[in-house]
Amino acid sequence: MDRLIAEGKIIFRDSHTEFISVKRPLEDTAGNVALSVFDRQRTHSGRHLEGILGDKRFPFPKDHEVLMRWIGVAAPSDAVVLDFFGGSGTTTEAVMRLNAQDGGTRQSILVTNNEVAAKDAKDLRKAGYKPGDTEWEARGVCRYVTQPRVSTVVTGIRPDGSTYSDGLAANVEFFDLTYLDPDRVSRAREFEAIAPLLWIQAGAAGKCIAKEPPEGWALSDGYAVLTDIDASEPFVEGLSALEEPPPLVFVVTDSPSEFEDVTGRLPQRTRPHRLYESYMRSFEINVEAAQ
Ligand SMILES: C[S@@+](CC[C@H](N)C(=O)[O-])C[C@H]1O[C@@H](n2cnc3c(N)ncnc32)[C@H](O)[C@@H]1O
Numbered sequence: 001m002d003r004l005i006a007e008g009k010i011i012f013r014d015s016h017t018e019f020i021s022v023k024r025p026l027e028d029t030a031g032n033v034a035l036s037v038f039d040r041q042r043t044h045s046g047r048h049l050e051g052i053l054g055d056k057r058f059p060f061p062k063d064h065e066v067l068m069r070w071i072g073v074a075a076p077s078d079a080v081v082l083d084f085f086g087g088s089g090t091t092t093e094a095v096m097r098l099n100a101q102d103g104g105t106r107q108s109i110l111v112t113n114n115e116v117a118a119k120d121a122k123d124l125r126k127a128g129y130k131p132g133d134t135e136w137e138a139r140g141v142c143r144y145v146t147q148p149r150v151s152t153v154v155t156g157i158r159p160d161g162s163t164y165s166d167g168l169a170a171n172v173e174f175f176d177l178t179y180l181d182p183d184r185v186s187r188a189r190e191f192e193a194i195a196p197l198l199w200i201q202a203g204a205a206g207k208c209i210a211k212e213p214p215e216g217w218a219l220s221d222g223y224a225v226l227t228d229i230d231a232s233e234p235f236v237e238g239l240s241a242l243e244e245p246p247p248l249v250f251v252v253t254d255s256p257s258e259f260e261d262v263t264g265r266l267p268q269r270t271r272p273h274r275l276y277e278s279y280m281r282s283f284e285i286n287v288e289a290a291q
Contacts, residue, residue, distance in 0.1 A: 018103070034073045040066055049088060049149065054158045058088040058145045059117075067094035068101070077104035086110035089146040093153050096170040107204060110150075111177065114140030147174060173204070185284075191227070194279075198225065201273075202248040223248040224270075229258050236265045250275050 009023045045063035083091035095108035129136045148159045156167030191212035199208040206221025216228025217235035226235045245267045252275045263272040
């Protein structure tokens with residue numbers, strides 16, 4: 001160790017609570033440079049997932065260590081890693097473990113449906129259940145595998161209460177992606193359903209403004225929302241009173257002049273973002289264009 005320190009090969013961090021690392025030149029490392037082809041036994045990841053959940057629930061998940069290596073090579077340490085066919089949640093586990101390993105601040109957005117495996121579906125049908133029933137949905141990949149896997153890796157406690165590990169220092173939020181009643185959306189009655197999308201757009205940091213603010217405006221750590229343009233005065237005052245105003249500001253208005261009026265009064269360093277009054281419709285999918 002003395003020799004390594006003398007050779008400048010040990011990297012000390014700012015505080016004794018952080019791990020030191022060893023500087024290794026690339027020519028001394030076999031695994032740090034991405035190769036175009038590599039071998040890895042696929043049974044390893046199956047056993048790993050079984051260890052987390054306590055039983056076998058998902059056939060052939062991807063290998064989290066392979067993903068860790070790949071994400072570490074391909075993306076910066078503050079990357080947002082999106083997996084929209086997330087299955088058992090390997091990508092999120094890889095991102096969390098990589099952050100724990102190298103102190104990165106990567107974020108992971110994982111989307112999965114709640115598909116029931118063919119064999120389970122057969123058994124459930126035999127038992128008289130159909131899609132939508134609680135018993136059926138409880139066996140879907142999201143409820144049965146992804147959620148418990150991610151929770152167990154973070155908390156260190158398995159769904160059955162047994163201990164898996166010491167857990168990881170990571171924050172996780174679960175949201176249901178669902179269909180909304182278009183009438184309620186057009187009457188602006190679905191703010192709560194849209195709220196997580198605004199929070200994610202603002203970087204998914206700090207508190208989510210989860211309910212439509214009765215005062216017509218609300219502030220959080222990462223963003224602010226003005227839902228009622230008539231409340232712009234207290235809104236701007238509230239923002240200006242903060243030492244560090246949130247960087248992103250959503251202003252709901254159809255009028256360009258109202259928007260400009262508010263943005264002209266916002267504290268410097270805030271980024272105004274306009275939401276039209278029909279903003280809840282901007283997340284619509286599978287809708288035919290109006291005639
Ligand atoms: C090949 S698996 C992904 C496996 C994943 N890499 C892992 O390690 O577990 C694809 C997954 O995408 C999910 N899926 C299928 N259709 C989807 C959709 N429309 N939206 C989101 N997820 C979907 C399926 O449930 C399936 O588990």
